Amino acid sequence: MSATATGRRWRPPPFIANPWLRLALYGGVALYLALALGTLQVNWGRVAEGLVRGWAFIAAFGNPDFTSRWAEIQEGMIESLTMTVVSTVLGVALSLPVGLGAARNLAPLPVYLVCRFIIAASRSFPEIIVAILFVKMFGFGPLAGMVTLAFATIGFMAKLLAEDLEDIDEAQVEAIRATGASWPQMMVYAVQPQVLPRFIGLSVYRLDINFRESAVIGIVGAGGIGATLNTSFDRYEFGTSAAILILIIAIVMAAEYSSGIIRKRLQ
Amino acid sequence: MPIIPLPSGHLAWRRYTPRAVLLRWFGWLLGVLLVVQCWEIMNADTIWEFVYDAPTQAGDLLGRMWPPRWSVLEKLWWPLWDTLNMATLGTALGVVLGVPVAFLAARTTTPSLAIARPIALLIIVSSRSINSLIWALLLVTVMGPGVLAGIIAIALRSIGFIGKLLYEALEETDPKQIEAIAATGASGPQRIAYGFVPQIMPTFAGISVYRWDINIRESTVLGLVGAGGIGLQLNASVSRLAWPEVTVMFIAILCTVAVSEWVSARVRAAII
Numbered sequence: 001m002s003a004t005a006t007g008r009r010w011r012p013p014p015f016i017a018n019p020w021l022r023l024a025l026y027g028g029v030a031l032y033l034a035l036a037l038g039t040l041q042v043n044w045g046r047v048a049e050g051l052v053r054g055w056a057f058i059a060a061f062g063n064p065d066f067t068s069r070w071a072e073i074q075e076g077m078i079e080s081l082t083m084t085v086v087s088t089v090l091g092v093a094l095s096l097p098v099g100l101g102a103a104r105n106l107a108p109l110p111v112y113l114v115c116r117f118i119i120a121a122s123r124s125f126p127e128i129i130v131a132i133l134f135v136k137m138f139g140f141g142p143l144a145g146m147v148t149l150a151f152a153t154i155g156f157m158a159k160l161l162a163e164d165l166e167d168i169d170e171a172q173v174e175a176i177r178a179t180g181a182s183w184p185q186m187m188v189y190a191v192q193p194q195v196l197p198r199f200i201g202l203s204v205y206r207l208d209i210n211f212r213e214s215a216v217i218g219i220v221g222a223g224g225i226g227a228t229l230n231t232s233f234d235r236y237e238f239g240t241s242a243a244i245l246i247l248i249i250a251i252v253m254a255a256e257y258s259s260g261i262i263r264k265r266l267q
Numbered sequence: 268m269p270i271i272p273l274p275s276g277h278l279a280w281r282r283y284t285p286r287a288v289l290l291r292w293f294g295w296l297l298g299v300l301l302v303v304q305c306w307e308i309m310n311a312d313t314i315w316e317f318v319y320d321a322p323t324q325a326g327d328l329l330g331r332m333w334p335p336r337w338s339v340l341e342k343l344w345w346p347l348w349d350t351l352n353m354a355t356l357g358t359a360l361g362v363v364l365g366v367p368v369a370f371l372a373a374r375t376t377t378p379s380l381a382i383a384r385p386i387a388l389l390i391i392v393s394s395r396s397i398n399s400l401i402w403a404l405l406l407v408t409v410m411g412p413g414v415l416a417g418i419i420a421i422a423l424r425s426i427g428f429i430g431k432l433l434y435e436a437l438e439e440t441d442p443k444q445i446e447a448i449a450a451t452g453a454s455g456p457q458r459i460a461y462g463f464v465p466q467i468m469p470t471f472a473g474i475s476v477y478r479w480d481i482n483i484r485e486s487t488v489l490g491l492v493g494a495g496g497i498g499l500q501l502n503a504s505v506s507r508l509a510w511p512e513v514t515v516m517f518i519a520i521l522c523t524v525a526v527s528e529w530v531s532a533r534v535r536a537a538i539i
Contacts, residue, residue, distance in 0.1 A: 128491060136324060138321050212396060229404070233405065233408045
């Protein structure tokens with residue numbers, strides 16, 4: 001704070017204290033922006049042409065067309081929703097043993113390494129790339145999508161579960177062990193009550209994510225509403241696209257709202 | 268937690284009352300029924316021959332993916348640069364658009380609770396519920412394939428993420444500091460600049476870097492729908508069934524994601 005009595009103005013301290021680092025950072029950012037914007041290849045003619053279509057799309061939101069493709073929309077939505085439910089349940093069930101194995105305080109080292117590897121494998125690729133591979137293996141359709149989402153769920157849930165398990169209060173475990181409890185009894189009475197509320201909350205959150213993702217992986221043929229949406233864009237049927245997007249937003253909002261209530265009740 | 272008399276006359280502790288046990292059992296039954304029903308509906312059209320075939324297919328795929336064709340790497344540098352630009356410029360645009368939305372949405376800073384706040388919240392929810400791939404799909408249809416569609420798609424998805432986390436941070440600011448600034452006779456903008464901004468700055472920087480990291484990951488696949496970057500090459504190779512090239516691209520994507528995650532973790536550790 002460099003205020004003096006001589007009437008110099010007070011200035012807030014800069015966010016980055018070291019002036020050289022600050023200058024270098026600003027210079028680097030400017031240089032990068034110049035390079036990035038300079039090498040950007042944009043077909044402005046095509047973009048200008050698209051503005052009309054963009055406007056048509058925004059207008060379609062005011063007048064969404066639910067009726068003319070309702071059968072396809074309904075089928076896609078049912079596929080997405082069933083995929084979401086099955087994949088979340090399966091993924092959460094499978095993430096339990098993996099998460100237990102990935103907690104260093106509960107699992108022996110070889111198990112720990114294997115489980116950590118599974119988590120890393122599941123988390124490193126975007127869902128849609130995994131979906132490409134599973135579609136190749138299982139054929140087109142929602143089963144491939146379900147397997148993709150379940151696989152992604154394992155990594156997500158197991159990682160968070162393992163972190164929770166590593167943070168549990170050891171005193172409670174010791175207290176239960178002191179009563180002469182066996183390992184399964186210790187898990188049920190000492191460990192499970194400490195991690196279960198958050199685990200359920202996270203499962204509900206993952207249900208949300210899986211629905212959102214299920215709208216995407218249909219683009220590569222893994223079933224769900226994504227395929228319907230893709231087709232409607234290809235046909236320039238913006239009314240139908242707008243209807244699908246509105247439905248997705250409404251379902252996500254409803255899911256988020258109810259999962260918020262569930263999580264609040266659990267904690 | 269009831270204590271139940273056993274037939275032998277002893278008392279036994281149970282965690283739940285018999286009624287609660289029954290209710291729980293019934294809840295589980297409903298849950299299982301729902302899942303089974305979903306499974307049935309989902310698999311109505313599944314061709315099981317293809318599924319039983321999956322291990323063979325997987326083996327076949329692995330056989331074709333190995334060895335990787337490294338020569339394709341020299342064609343990947345430019346798409347990788349595009350990918351980086353899509354993520355970075357998209358994040359920058361998302362920050363520029365998302366910050367005002369956050370200020371409109373936060374209870375503590377919004378100009379009007381009745382009008383501005385619900386609109387801002389609607390923008391945040393819409394942006395968050397639609398994946399950047401869908402935004403890209405839409406923008407590619409509207410403005411043609413290319414990096415620009417990718418940048419805007421990334422930006423549109425980032426608005427909701429940045430807006431949500433930032434407005435929550437704004438609502439959790441310490442009111443005493445704001446009051447102290449207000450007591451000096453500060454105007455609205457001054458209150459924001461000297462009361463709110465210093466409090467949320469670390470969170471804001473953390474959120475931006477975190478979103479940039481996610482955006483790198485997402486921009487690697489935006490090309491699948493035509494929005495530029497390495498995904499475009501990936502799509503071309505998958506369509507041509509050039510699996511050895513796909514392996515190289517997977518490795519390139521994995522390395523990019525790992526580097527961005529490392530950078531983001533380092534920067535966030537430095538800030539917080």
